[in-house]
Amino acid sequence: MGGIKFIVDMGLSSLVYAAIFIFAAGVFYKVYFEYYKTPQPLKIPQTPQPTDSFGVLLRMAGDVLFFRSLAKGTRLLFAAGWVFHFTFLLLLIRHLRYFIYPVPGVIAALGNASVFIGIVMLLAMVVLVVRRFLEERVQYVTLVADYFVLFLIIAIVCTGIMLRYEPFRPDVTSVKAFTMELLNPLTPLKLITMEPAHAPSCLLFAVHLGLVCLLLIYFPFSKLMHSVGYFFSPTRNMVNNPRSVRYINPWDKG
Template identity: 45%
Template structure:
């Protein structure tokens, strides 16, 4: 661990800290739900009566946001674009976490970049919608805006690093692989990357 700069130590601590909070939080929540009884049958009907039917209904919700589609086409469009492009951009980002880079991740490279751009636009749209529709404005909390602003900032810095002020990708991958393999190394002191990275902390 010798030879690490103070800045690197802070970032390394935050990376592990965030991962720990994230994983612990998920486990605690899931365990909490699993351990809580559900005494009464309460699915909103009409509900499927067979197991494949239930799987299909859940999959429709998880993959296509079917209820949101019924509820509000504009929110669905913005939300779906955001989540789909985020998924693609994240897939592309696996290239920084895996050695060797799997084919599917390599293939996600070029579209992943464009997905990042679209994602950032979608976030701006969702932010604007939240602010301008009187109903959503009245129910939005600081946390709702904050999450969107943060993701927007991450998208923006990512795009700048790709298209304008390119960062040292080799050094970035070196740092991330150091974290992943529990042999942390110094963080590249690129301000854009330093801003781009913290998303996981939240």
């Protein structure tokens, strides 16, 4: 065991646990205390809002799965945005293979197309970046933070694709061993006794994982909360029946 390897193992393991903790605690805090617990005084659903809960569910599913509201406006943004999110989802599913044993057939099959998916995702993101850059109105409202997230994810995808090829390619079994070890509930305890999980000896892998951790840490403090926040959006999740069913204002029950 070299000293450097120990430091890398220690650093990576701690980072992963810290990132997961900040992500989970941050998102929980936001969602529970800031979104769920904050009362919505009045019914403000937005047309075309269905008049029953099942309809509302369908509408929200349409928004979440097919970006229906966005599709009413700019076509390019809708297409690029949807492709980006969809390929992102596919790649997330694909990564389950490092956490599940044995690997289900669907995920293994996805593996064959993963580089292609990654490239499509990159292209979609390039469109999103270029759009922010070139379209006058969007450029006006774009902040540094918006580019930051885009480039962070681009960097994650790029390193991810590179990891598939020599000379960057790490030993896949060692990657899987590392994640399985991290999943073991005893491993975090071993950090205290200075026995960290064994990270694959691959610099690019460490970079890839580090960037993912950065994204996780950034997540609860940023606009990325739109992912969970959508489900609490009162213009979308309230049933359009204020006359027939009385809605109670949580801070004015009188």
